[in-house]
Amino acid sequence: MIGSAVPTVASTHAVHAVIAPAGVLVDERRTLYRLAGEIFTPDARLSDKVLDHPVVRYELGRALAGHDDDLTTDTLLHAARLDVRDAAGVAVVSDPAASGKLATALRIIAPAGSRPQVLTEADGDRFAAALALVDEAVRLFRRLAPEMSDDLLAHLTLFAVLKAETSGGVVSASTRYLPGLVLIDEPASAIEIAEALVHECSHLKFFDFAVTRQFLDGERAERAEHFVNSWSKVMWPLEQTFAAWHAYTALAQFQRACETQELSPVSLLPKAHDRAMEIGRWLLDHESDLRSDARWLLRALLGIPADHDESRAEGGGAAAHDGAEPPRHLALVPGVRYARAASGRVVVTKAARPLDIFWLDADSGWVMTQFRVEGATIDRASLLAAAIEDWRVTEGVAIRRLFAALESLLQTLLLEPRDEPSHCEQEQEQGSIT
Amino acid sequence: MTPNQPVRLPVTPPMPGARTPNLPQGAGPVVGQPVSQVDFFRHMPTGGATVYLRPSEVAQND
Numbered sequence A: 001m002i003g004s005a006v007p008t009v010a011s012t013h014a015v016h017a018v019i020a021p022a023g024v025l026v027d028e029r030r031t032l033y034r035l036a037g038e039i040f041t042p043d044a045r046l047s048d049k050v051l052d053h054p055v056v057r058y059e060l061g062r063a064l065a066g067h068d069d070d071l072t073t074d075t076l077l078h079a080a081r082l083d084v085r086d087a088a089g090v091a092v093v094s095d096p097a098a099s100g101k102l103a104t105a106l107r108i109i110a111p112a113g114s115r116p117q118v119l120t121e122a123d124g125d126r127f128a129a130a131l132a133l134v135d136e137a138v139r140l141f142r143r144l145a146p147e148m149s150d151d152l153l154a155h156l157t158l159f160a161v162l163k164a165e166t167s168g169g170v171v172s173a174s175t176r177y178l179p180g181l182v183l184i185d186e187p188a189s190a191i192e193i194a195e196a197l198v199h200e201c202s203h204l205k206f207f208d209f210a211v212t213r214q215f216l217d218g219e220r221a222e223r224a225e226h227f228v229n230s231w232s233k234v235m236w237p238l239e240q241t242f243a244a245w246h247a248y249t250a251l252a253q254f255q256r257a258c259e260t261q262e263l264s265p266v267s268l269l270p271k272a273h274d275r276a277m278e279i280g281r282w283l284l285d286h287e288s289d290l291r292s293d294a295r296w297l298l299r300a301l302l303g304i305p306a307d308h309d310e311s312r313a314e315g316g317g318a319a320a321h322d323g324a325e326p327p328r329h330l331a332l333v334p335g336v337r338y339a340r341a342a343s344g345r346v347v348v349t350k351a352a353r354p355l356d357i358f359w360l361d362a363d364s365g366w367v368m369t370q371f372r373v374e375g376a377t378i379d380r381a382s383l384l385a386a387a388i389e390d391w392r393v394t395e396g397v398a399i400r401r402l403f404a405a406l407e408s409l410l411q412t413l414l415l416e417p418r419d420e421p422s423h424c425e426q427e428q429e430q431g432s433i434t
Numbered sequence B: 001m002t003p004n005q006p007v008r009l010p011v012t013p014p015m016p017g018a019r020t021p022n023l024p025q026g027a028g029p030v031v032g033q034p035v036s037q038v039d040f041f042r043h044m045p046t047g048g049a050t051v052y053l054r055p056s057e058v059a060q061n062d
Helices: A012-019 A022-040 A048-052 A054-064 A073-079 A103-109 A125-144 A146-153 A190-212 A218-223 A238-256 A269-285 A292-302 A308-314 A362-370 A380-391 A395-411 A423-433
Strands: A084-087 A090-093 A158-162 A170-175 A181-185 A329-332 A336-340 A346-350 A356-360 A377-379 A415-417 B035-037 B049-053
Touching: A012 A022, A012 A146, A012 A190, A012 A238, A012 A292, A022 A048, A022 A054, A022 A146, A022 A190, A022 A336, A022 A346, A048 A054, A054 A073, A054 A103, A084 A125, A090 A125, A103 A170, A103 A181, A103 B049, A125 A146, A125 A158, A125 A190, A146 A190, A146 A238, A170 A190, A181 A190, A190 A238, A190 A292, A190 B049, A218 A238, A238 A269, A238 A292, A238 B049, A269 A292, A329 A380, A336 A362, A346 A362, A356 A362, A362 A380, A362 A395, A377 A380, A380 A395, A395 A415, A395 B035
Parallel strands: A090 A158, A158 A181
Antiparallel strands: A084 A090, A170 A181, A170 B049, A329 A377, A329 A415, A336 A346, A346 A356, A356 B035
């Protein structure tokens, strides 16, 4: 099915944009983290800049994983205080205290027996030289692959350079625990930095897809068969396999833009296409372990027609509605919080430890936003009338779309049936959905 | 996006000189799953990093 020749498929940035343009994806990710901030640190009003910070996202991610006992506003604001210098639009860590402030990231990415340290302004000319190379590399990346650089750099918040004598062999690294952060070894050339940006920012993009779109089912991904690559025989779990395939695919595309460049001795670009194909073949054989957006991305970047029936089978939406009528009266379950992104999609959390997190499509999100007061009951007929008006569709179309949305919201226990309210209550509640 | 528009988002218009996308035929991503759960924070695999090491450092784990 997949040949060894370079496939004539769309560019990665074009395929990514069909799922969500970078700006949409970043806004949705911020919406999720902002909601988490409102839940765990209700007195904090976190700016976009703070919400993008990898250490802040680490702290909020821990809280979302159920470890929220010690999270305070001060923790988040302190974490976000990290001096940086600009390199052609990329924030390069310059803070002399960076190795302490990024200690978690450094511990996670450290090869055995090493203790990587961040190169900072305290290192004088060495830092200045590295900063100048990063600046040159960002400009080079933008010149060689302008659309790809826009698509990938949108997910980069912090760039850190490691001192060569401490890096322990790290060429480049990122971690899902501190998304938005890329670390590289002290560089020798602009092209090796540009390659690292392609490689690691592809991972950052994957992290943003994973928290906003349908990529992997956590439990299923952990149970899934592991992939063993042919070049180092290392065994990867499904999430890492998909992330590696995604990065190698971008590197293979970038390699075609680098034909006149002298590559670094440790460049992955000459190997990227073959490795992307090897991993891609394996993923295609295991695509039933992927969720719908990941399956679609895999097939789109491999140049294979999407499986129409399969895409619909997992999701469904309006097409999957089985015709059963939802209850006549509905209410939000207690402890539900939500926020709407600029795209119209809505992220919802439901009280649990750890919190249950859901993304709703536009129709389901519209339903959710009709329940403006916790505990309020809305009758189905009023919802339908409002849907016909807001969606500007016929009653039949509104019924199909509304019932599909209600069915999913009931199945995921975000809505619950209610007994018919008294006449007085009904008048009050109907007034709340106009 | 208004509620009666499809959920699928448009492709960003290509810049001058960009490669023409040749997207596969068939369903786009997510025909419309109304509700999808996020597991990213709940199930954190051991390690959690993607690190590219120099080939001389024994193992490349990415």
